[in-house]
Amino acid sequence: EAGVAQSPRYKIIEKRQSVAFWCNPISGHATLYWYQQILGQGPKLLIQFQNNGVVDDSQLPKDRFSAERLKGVDSTLKIQPAKLEDSAVYLCASSLGPGGDEQYFGPGTRLTVT
Amino acid sequence: GEDVEQSLFLSVREGDSSVINCTYTDSSSTYLYWYKQEPGAGLQLLTYIFSNMDMKQDQRLTVLLNKKDKHLSLRIADTQTGDSAIYFCAERPNQGGKLIFGQGTELSVKP
Numbered sequence: 314e315a316g317v318a319q320s321p322r323y324k325i326i327e328k329r330q331s332v333a334f335w336c337n338p339i340s341g342h343a344t345l346y347w348y349q350q351i352l353g354q355g356p357k358l359l360i361q362f363q364n365n366g367v368v369d370d371s372q373l374p375k376d377r378f379s380a381e382r383l384k385g386v387d388s389t390l391k392i393q394p395a396k397l398e399d400s401a402v403y404l405c406a407s408s409l410g411p412g413g414d415e416q417y418f419g420p421g422t423r424l425t426v427t
Numbered sequence: 428g429e430d431v432e433q434s435l436f437l438s439v440r441e442g443d444s445s446v447i448n449c450t451y452t453d454s455s456s457t458y459l460y461w462y463k464q465e466p467g468a469g470l471q472l473l474t475y476i477f478s479n480m481d482m483k484q485d486q487r488l489t490v491l492l493n494k495k496d497k498h499l500s501l502r503i504a505d506t507q508t509g510d511s512a513i514y515f516c517a518e519r520p521n522q523g524g525k526l527i528f529g530q531g532t533e534l535s536v537k538p
């Protein structure tokens with residue numbers, strides 16, 4: 314069974330530029346999560362989708378971050394404009410249902426903002 | 428509130444047992460998890476325990492849950508150098524699926 318796929322794996326941008334990350338969850342998983350992991354910390358949830366609807370985006374900085382999951386499968390996370398403090402690993406995870414008993418994570422995208 | 432605390436480092440010798448501890452604050456948490464993260468990689472789900480259980484064993488891994496003290500531990504028997512990684516404890520506070528992670532414990536296994 315293929316795992317959660319993410320691209321790109323690494324991205325370096327200058328502050329005030331924009332960037333987008335892509336995630337393809339495990340086939341059949343209705344729930345998709347984006348987490349931000351700052352160096353030396355545990356992941357923090359940014360947004361949770363159930364199919365193509367948003368379940369929780371309470372910790373998403375909506376002035377600069379946006380995410381979508383238009384067809385209920387793939388998802389993109391965008392940052393515009395980026396700030397230095399956005400440097401982190403962005404992890405995508407998926408689970409079968411909204412209860413999220415088993416969340417499986419992708420390899421992450423490491424973003425460096427200079 | 429939601430908060431998960433872990434000690435930052437643990438060093439053991441190969442073949443010994445490792446015990447990684449975690450405390451959490453939300454008594455309504457339904458599931459508690461252990462994830463492993465190797466350098467440059469995503470998080471690998473190791474095991475999880477439902478809140479009405481005290482213990483769960485899975486091969487070399489034993490999870491102990493003390494709900495009264497809100498304390499979770501992961502014991503790795505016969506620790507190997509390949510077990511060197513960062514281990515994250517996480518709680519799921521409600522039915523919504525969101526996980527609250529600790530800051531991770533870096534396990535170093537010396538030959």
